[in-house]
Amino acid sequence: MDKTPSIEVRLVSGPVRAARGEDVPGVGAVVRFEGVVRPVEDGRPIEALEYEAYEPMTGRELTALAHRIADRHRLLAMRVVHSTGRVPAGAASFLLVVAAEHRGPAIRAIEEFIDRLKRDIPLWKVPVWAEGESPGADHVAHQPDHAGFA
Amino acid sequence: MTLRVKLFGPQARLAGRREIAVELPGPAPTCAELRDALARAAERLAPSLAASRFAVNQHYVRDDHPLREQDEIALIGMISGG
Numbered sequence: 383m384d385k386t387p388s389i390e391v392r393l394v395s396g397p398v399r400a401a402r403g404e405d406v407p408g409v410g411a412v413v414r415f416e417g418v419v420r421p422v423e424d425g426r427p428i429e430a431l432e433y434e435a436y437e438p439m440t441g442r443e444l445t446a447l448a449h450r451i452a453d454r455h456r457l458l459a460m461r462v463v464h465s466t467g468r469v470p471a472g473a474a475s476f477l478l479v480v481a482a483e484h485r486g487p488a489i490r491a492i493e494e495f496i497d498r499l500k501r502d503i504p505l506w507k508v509p510v511w512a513e514g515e516s517p518g519a520d521h522v523a524h525q526p527d528h529a530g531f532a
Numbered sequence: 533m534t535l536r537v538k539l540f541g542p543q544a545r546l547a548g549r550r551e552i553a554v555e556l557p558g559p560a561p562t563c564a565e566l567r568d569a570l571a572r573a574a575e576r577l578a579p580s581l582a583a584s585r586f587a588v589n590q591h592y593v594r595d596d597h598p599l600r601e602q603d604e605i606a607l608i609g610m611i612s613g614g
Binding site: 417433434436438439442464475476496499500501502503504505506507508 | 538540541542545587590591606608610611612613614
């Protein structure tokens with residue numbers, strides 16, 4: 383297979399919303415992962431998470447990672463959407479969709495991408511506690527959408 | 533020279549600021565020297581520094597990378613995307 387994979391990477395302000403389905407020629411497996419903000423962190427209830435990126439480095443590193451993973455697992459397509467700013471508990475902050483000819487590479491690509499994301503990509507989150515503690519001096523300003531930097 | 537280091541997320545919260553200025557001697561101190569100086573300048577950051585990396589002008593660099601006063605330096609640690 384020597385097709386160039388279709389790669390889409392976006393940072394969006396606030397929660398990640400439902401996305402369209404995949405329509406990739408030759409696809410045999412689509413695996414979709416959504417990261418959702420847990421309502422409890424370290425045993426304490428949280429209201430939200432404040433996500434922060436370091437642009438443009440974050441987008442560039444995410445895009446490079448997506449291409450490396452897509453090449454290694456011979457994916458047909460990959461879509462990455464990650465939040466910046468405030469995401470309330472229960473809402474999605476991260477969407478990863480991969481499409482491949484077979485399920486094995488698609489599943490392995492999901493696992494490897496997330497492992498690398500948590501190790502290498504400059505993205506941070508800070509809890510906003512439900513008891514009312516504010517982010518204070520570290521309040522992360524909401525950032526505009528950064529579509530199209532790939 | 534004075535180097536300014538950007539802080540993010542939990543490390544910014546630990547330090548209580550978004551940027552920290554550090555004085556280092558010599559014409560081209562390295563990131564390793566900056567790491568040691570940061571531990572002295574902001575003790576609450578010290579436990580997280582060994583597992584942190586530096587980005588200079590928006591690119592990851594190694595610990596032996598020489599620094600200039602005009603560099604944009606970012607401390608990339610305690611990352612937690614996803």
